[in-house]
Amino acid sequence: MSRSISGFSKLTKSEKIDWIVTNYLSNSSIAKETISQYFNEDLKLQQLHDEFIENTISNYYLPFGVAPNFLINGKTYAIPMAIEESSVVAAASKAAKFWMTRGGFKTEVISTTKIGQVHFIYTGDFETLNQFFNAVKPQLIADTKPMTKNMEKRGGGILDIELRNKTKDIKGYYQLHATFETLDAMGANFINSCLEQFAKTFKAEAEKALDSPIEIIMSILSNYVPDCPVRAEVSCKIEDLKDKNIAAETFAKKFVQAVSIAEVEPYRAVTHNKGIMNGIDAVVLATGNDFRAIEAGVHAYASRNGKYTSLTHAKIENGVFTFRIEIPLALGTVGGLTNLHPLVKIALDILGKPSAKELMQIVAVAGLAQNFAALRSLTTTGIQEGHMKMHLMNILNQFEATKNEKEVIVNHFKTNTVTHSAVVSEIEKLRR
Numbered sequence: 001m002s003r004s005i006s007g008f009s010k011l012t013k014s015e016k017i018d019w020i021v022t023n024y025l026s027n028s029s030i031a032k033e034t035i036s037q038y039f040n041e042d043l044k045l046q047q048l049h050d051e052f053i054e055n056t057i058s059n060y061y062l063p064f065g066v067a068p069n070f071l072i073n074g075k076t077y078a079i080p081m082a083i084e085e086s087s088v089v090a091a092a093s094k095a096a097k098f099w100m101t102r103g104g105f106k107t108e109v110i111s112t113t114k115i116g117q118v119h120f121i122y123t124g125d126f127e128t129l130n131q132f133f134n135a136v137k138p139q140l141i142a143d144t145k146p147m148t149k150n151m152e153k154r155g156g157g158i159l160d161i162e163l164r165n166k167t168k169d170i171k172g173y174y175q176l177h178a179t180f181e182t183l184d185a186m187g188a189n190f191i192n193s194c195l196e197q198f199a200k201t202f203k204a205e206a207e208k209a210l211d212s213p214i215e216i217i218m219s220i221l222s223n224y225v226p227d228c229p230v231r232a233e234v235s236c237k238i239e240d241l242k243d244k245n246i247a248a249e250t251f252a253k254k255f256v257q258a259v260s261i262a263e264v265e266p267y268r269a270v271t272h273n274k275g276i277m278n279g280i281d282a283v284v285l286a287t288g289n290d291f292r293a294i295e296a297g298v299h300a301y302a303s304r305n306g307k308y309t310s311l312t313h314a315k316i317e318n319g320v321f322t323f324r325i326e327i328p329l330a331l332g333t334v335g336g337l338t339n340l341h342p343l344v345k346i347a348l349d350i351l352g353k354p355s356a357k358e359l360m361q362i363v364a365v366a367g368l369a370q371n372f373a374a375l376r377s378l379t380t381t382g383i384q385e386g387h388m389k390m391h392l393m394n395i396l397n398q399f400e401a402t403k404n405e406k407e408v409i410v411n412h413f414k415t416n417t418v419t420h421s422a423v424v425s426e427i428e429k430l431r432r
Contacts, residue, residue: 279370391412
C-alpha cells in the first residue's frame with residue numbers, strides 16, 4: 001500500500017485526519033479519538049489555531065505556568081512560562097523568592113540593533129564595486145521608503161548599509177550588511193522586505209553601471225544579533241548566601257568554581273547553557289516569540305570567541321558575591337502571534353504589557369534565575385533530589401495511578417529518595 005499522496009493540503013481537516021489514521025496509525029479508533037480530544041470547542045478559536053500553520057490535524061498542548069516573586073529593577077513580576085519539563089517553573093520561582101529579599105535582579109538593555117544581509121556574487125574589480133555601492137546607497141534607502149515610513153515615525157528604521165568583501169571565504173562573494181531598529185516588533189518581515197528591495201534596486205542599477213553582472217543569491221535577516229545584548233545580574237554579601245545544607249562561604253566558592261568549569265569545559269558548558277535556556281525558552285514561547293531563533297543566536301554568541309563557553313559568570317570580590325548573564329535577544333511584543341494567540345495576550349498582560357526592551361530584560365532574568373537554581377542544587381544537595389520529586393507525578397501518571405495511590409506514594413516520598421525504580425516498587429507494593 002502506497003503512503004504517498006498528492007493534494008494533501010487541499011483535503012479538509014477531517015479528510016486529513018482520516019488519511020493519517022488509515023495509513024500511519026495502528027489503533028485507528030483510539031488515535032482518532034485522541035486527535036479530536038485536543039480540538040477546541042470554540043470553533044472560532046479552533047479556526048485561529050488551524051490557520052497558524054499548514055496541514056493542521058489537532059492542537060498540541062504545553063503546560064502554561066507562572067513563576068511569581070521576580071523583583072526586577074525594583075518592580076515585581078509574575079513570569080509566565082510554557083514548558084513541559086518538570087521542576088523548571090519551581091526552580092525559577094525558588095530563585096526569584098531567594099533574590100527578592102537580597103535586592104532582586106538588576107538589568108540593562110545595551111542595544112537593540114538587528115541585522116540583515118543581501119548575499120551576492122560579483123567577479124569584477126572590487127574598487128569599481130565599492131564606488132558603485134557608495135553611489136547607489138542613498139537610492140537603496142530611498143526605494144524602501146514606502147515600507148519604512150511607519151517604522152520611522154515610531155523612531156525605528158534602517159540604521160546603515162555596508163558593503164562587505166567576503167571573497168577570502170568564497171570566490172566573488174560579497175554582502176550588503178544592513179542594520180535595523182525595529183522597536184517593539186521582532187521585525188523579521190520588515191527586515192526581509194527591506195532586504196529584498198535592496199537586492200532588487202542593487203541588481204537593476206548594477207546592470208546599468210557595472211561591466212560584470214551581480215548575481216543575487218539570497219536576502220535574509222540574521223538571527224545572530226550580537227549587537228542586541230541585554231545584561232542581568234544579582235549580588236549580595238557572601239553571608240547572605242547562607243543555606244541549611246552548606247556554609248555561605250563554602251557555597252559561594254563552590255558556585256563560582258562551578259561557573260568557572262562551564263567557562264572552560266564545553267561538555268559542561270552545553271548542559272549549563274541548556275539549563276539557562278530552560279528558563280529563557282519557556283518565557284519566549286509563552287510570549288509568542290521564536291524560541292528557535294533565540295536558541296540559535298544565543299548559542300552562536302556563546303561561541304563568538306572561538307570556543308563554546310558559559311553564558312553566565314560569577315565572582316567574589318570584597319566579600320560580595322555577583323552572578324550575571326549577558327545574552328543577545330531579538331524579541332517582539334507586537335506583531336506575529338502576540339496579536340493573535342489568546343494565551344500570548346494573557347502572558348503579555350501578566351507582564352504588564354511590556355515593551356520589547358522590558359521583555360528582553362525579563363527573559364534574561366528568567367535564564368539567570370534558572371541557572372542560579374540549578375547551580376545551587378548541583379553544589380549542595382545534587383540536582384536529582386528536587387528534580388525527581390517534581391518528576392514523581394509524571395511517573396505516577398505513566399502508571400495511571402489513582403488519586404488514593406498518588407496521595408499515599410507522594411506522602412511516602414516526602415522522606416524518601418525518588419527514583420523511577422523506587423516509585424515503581426511502591427506502586428507494585430500498593431497494588432499487591
